[in-house]
Amino acid sequence: MARIPATLPPPYTTTGTRAASLRTNASDFSTTAEILVGPDRTRYLIHTSLLTKQSPYFRAALTSSFLEASTQSISLPDIHPETFTLLVEWLYNATLKPLPFKEDKPAYYTLLHLYILADRLCFEGLRNHIVDAISDLAESTNSVLTPSDTRLLYEGVREDAKIRELVLDLFAFKKTDKLIDTHPDRWHAGFLRDLIVRLKRPCKQAMQRHTQRMWLPKSWESTRACDNCRVILPPLQGAIACDECCCAWCIPCAGEGVAVASWEDGRPSMSYGAEAGKKAYGAPRKWESCRPWKGSRCMVYHEHRETEACWEVFMGR
Numbered sequence: 001m002a003r004i005p006a007t008l009p010p011p012y013t014t015t016g017t018r019a020a021s022l023r024t025n026a027s028d029f030s031t032t033a034e035i036l037v038g039p040d041r042t043r044y045l046i047h048t049s050l051l052t053k054q055s056p057y058f059r060a061a062l063t064s065s066f067l068e069a070s071t072q073s074i075s076l077p078d079i080h081p082e083t084f085t086l087l088v089e090w091l092y093n094a095t096l097k098p099l100p101f102k103e104d105k106p107a108y109y110t111l112l113h114l115y116i117l118a119d120r121l122c123f124e125g126l127r128n129h130i131v132d133a134i135s136d137l138a139e140s141t142n143s144v145l146t147p148s149d150t151r152l153l154y155e156g157v158r159e160d161a162k163i164r165e166l167v168l169d170l171f172a173f174k175k176t177d178k179l180i181d182t183h184p185d186r187w188h189a190g191f192l193r194d195l196i197v198r199l200k201r202p203c204k205q206a207m208q209r210h211t212q213r214m215w216l217p218k219s220w221e222s223t224r225a226c227d228n229c230r231v232i233l234p235p236l237q238g239a240i241a242c243d244e245c246c247c248a249w250c251i252p253c254a255g256e257g258v259a260v261a262s263w264e265d266g267r268p269s270m271s272y273g274a275e276a277g278k279k280a281y282g283a284p285r286k287w288e289s290c291r292p293w294k295g296s297r298c299m300v301y302h303e304h305r306e307t308e309a310c311w312e313v314f315m316g317r
């Protein structure tokens with residue numbers, strides 16, 4: 001009987017059937033599979049149903065004609081038990097919390113290693129969870145990845161993985177120029193190239209992150225330039241503005257649905273429209289740019305070929 005290949009199929013090559021939700025029947029917990037991980041063959045006994053529901057790889061390995069299906073035992077000698085333990089914790093708890101820190105700094109590399117493992121073993125739900133975890137960490141600690149993280153991202157993670165989009169956006173939509181400029185370590189060259197392209201080229205999420213509504217500048221004093229094409233928006237002519245930040249666009253640019261990445265630069269907030277008078281007398285709030293990974297991130301950074309979509313529709317919240 002054939003063994004399941006040691007080098008695993010890329011994601012999505014298998015059945016195409018969607019993984020069920022984590023909710024499961026008590027009867028699903030009667031069978032376990034043995035997974036031997038790492039060079040020392042650290043032994044894990046995991047409920048088969050959890051593995052097969054979340055991963056087409058384990059579905060193939062444990063329910064098909066492979067040798068592993070009859071023995072219910074799989075060896076993964078080149079996988080680190082520490083990383084595999086995180087996967088198992090996610091499998092049983094459906095969360096990655098507490099998120100990993102080392103010396104008070106977010107351990108993004110731990111999450112990247114887990115992403116690489118989730119990719120290899122076809123856990124789409126876990127990959128999306130890692131996207132959420134990195135977004136949350138970057139927000140709550142106001143940090144981004146380190147140069148060595150970018151090397152891991154570009155050397156270890158598959159090229160079309162959505163997590164690359166997230167990391168590029170973290171750098172593009174946060175004020176990271178000084179960090180990139182002065183960090184003593186080497187950023188990955190491919191990462192820097194992609195980041196330049198991201199900053200220069202309009203993208204969908206740069207527009208989707210805003211809460212857009214119609215806006216009519218009342219006078220030349222209260223108007224501003226289109227955030228995309230820099231055309232000055234004439235008073236008493238229809239334009240589009242964001243309720244949350246101080247960006248505005250001409251109608252043609254808003255119609256295209258793409259914008260250029262921009263970040264908070266400390267300008268005071270502008271208020272638009274009818275409530276402007278009231279707001280103008282309040283304390284100027286610190287201007288914050290809308291960020292594509294806040295709130296809904298499903299559209300841009302998640303993959304949902306195996307799992308159900310998250311049903312979050314609003315960007316930039």
Ligand SMILES: [Zn+2]
Binds near residue numbers: 243244245247289
């Ligand atoms: Zn905005």
Ligand SMILES: [Zn+2]
Binds near residue numbers: 226230249253
């Ligand atoms: Zn424009």
Ligand SMILES: [Zn+2]
Binds near residue numbers: 297304310
């Ligand atoms: Zn999603």
